[in-house]
Amino acid sequence: MEFEDGEEGFTISLRPFELTDADDVMGWATDARVARFCRWMPYTSRDDAAAFIRDVAIPHSWCRAICLAGRPVGSISVEVGEGSSACRGEIGYVLAHRYWGKGIATTAVRKAVQAAFAAFPALRRIEGLVDSENFGSQRVLEKCGFVREGVLRKYMLLKGQVRDMVIFSILLEDIMQE
Numbered sequence: 001m002e003f004e005d006g007e008e009g010f011t012i013s014l015r016p017f018e019l020t021d022a023d024d025v026m027g028w029a030t031d032a033r034v035a036r037f038c039r040w041m042p043y044t045s046r047d048d049a050a051a052f053i054r055d056v057a058i059p060h061s062w063c064r065a066i067c068l069a070g071r072p073v074g075s076i077s078v079e080v081g082e083g084s085s086a087c088r089g090e091i092g093y094v095l096a097h098r099y100w101g102k103g104i105a106t107t108a109v110r111k112a113v114q115a116a117f118a119a120f121p122a123l124r125r126i127e128g129l130v131d132s133e134n135f136g137s138q139r140v141l142e143k144c145g146f147v148r149e150g151v152l153r154k155y156m157l158l159k160g161q162v163r164d165m166v167i168f169s170i171l172l173e174d175i176m177q178e
Contacts, residue, residue, distance in 0.1 A: 011068065011069060012066065012067070012068060012104055012107045012108060012111075013067045013070065014064040014065070014066060014067070014076065014108060014111055014112060014115070015064055015065055015067060015070075016057075016058070016063075016064060016065070017053045017057035017058060017063065017064070017065050017072070017075075018053070019050065019053055019054065019058075021049075021053055021065060021072050022046050022049040022050045022053060023046065023049070024065075024071055024072040024073070025043075025049035025052060025053065025072060025075075026043060026046060026049050027072075027073070027096055028073065028074060028094060028095065028096035028097070029042065029043040029048065029049055029052070029094075030042050030043050030044070031096070031097050033097050034094055034095070034096065034097055035094075036134075037130075037131040037133075037134045037137070037158070038094060039158065041159070057075065057077075060077055060079075061079075061080060062077060062078045062079075062080065062112075062115070062116055062119060062120075063075065063076070063077040064076055064077070064112065064115075066093070066095060066104065066105075066108045068099070068104070073095060073096045073099050073104070074093065074094050074095035074096055074099070074104070074105070074108065075093065075094050076091070076092070076093040076094075076108050076109070076112045077091070077092050077093070077112075078090070078091050078092075078112060078113075078116040078120075078126060079092070080116070080120050080123060086120075086122040086123070087122055087123060087124040087125060088123070088124070088125045088126075088127060089116055089120065089123055089125070089126045089127070090126070090127050090128070090129065091109065091112060091113070091116075091126050091127070091128050092128075093105060093108060093109060093112070093137075093140075095108075100136065101136075105137075105140045106140050106143050106144060109140055109141065109144045110144050113126055113144065113170060113175060114175065117172050117175065123172065124171060124172045125169055125170070125171050125172070126146075126169065126170050127167060127168065127169045128141045128146055128167070128168040128169070129152070129155075129156070129165045129166070129167055129168075130165065130166045130167075130168065131156075131158070131163055131164075131165060131166075132151060132163065132164040132165065132166050138166055138168070141168040141170075142168075144170065145170055145174055145175065146168035146169060146170045147168060147169055147170070147174075148166060148167075148168050149167045149168065149169055150166070150167060151164055151165070151166050151167075152164065152165045152166070152167055
């Protein structure tokens with residue numbers, strides 16, 4: 001499924017990753033500024049990007065490339081729970097530094113939320129866990145209608161440091177009211 005939007009003058013689409021996207025993935029995955037709040041270290045080779053696409057993105061139940069004019073400039077995913085947690089999902093996204101502050105992540109999150117609720121009938125809640133120092137990502141979720149629920153103190157070990165995380169959520173009912 002592909003989405004398009006003209007916000008900020010860009011044509012933004014979400015699509016499944018392809019193995020041929022490895023060079024584009026290297027455009028953001030090698031950047032320490034982009035990887036700062038991510039669970040992964042900056043990539044050092046094209047093989048890292050190819051492995052991400054092959055082993056993570058393609059088999060994932062809902063992972064998409066964030067594209068401008070059809071070319072990937074980021075990634076977005078919704079990890080849906082199983083069993084008694086099937087009503088919950090967690091959103092994660094990353095965007096090339098040169099596109100920060102242009103409304104692209106906000107548009108991608110809005111589209112991903114709509115698509116995930118449509119794709120997973122049991123899904124009722126999508127959560128976003130954001131490092132307490134990642135103010136840009138917190139603002140993206142707020143602009144998309146996510147509610148800040150609180151700070152999870154000393155919640156995650158990230159690159160050798162125990163970090164506080166801010167939890168946000170949006171409910172299916174929230175987007176149905178729009």
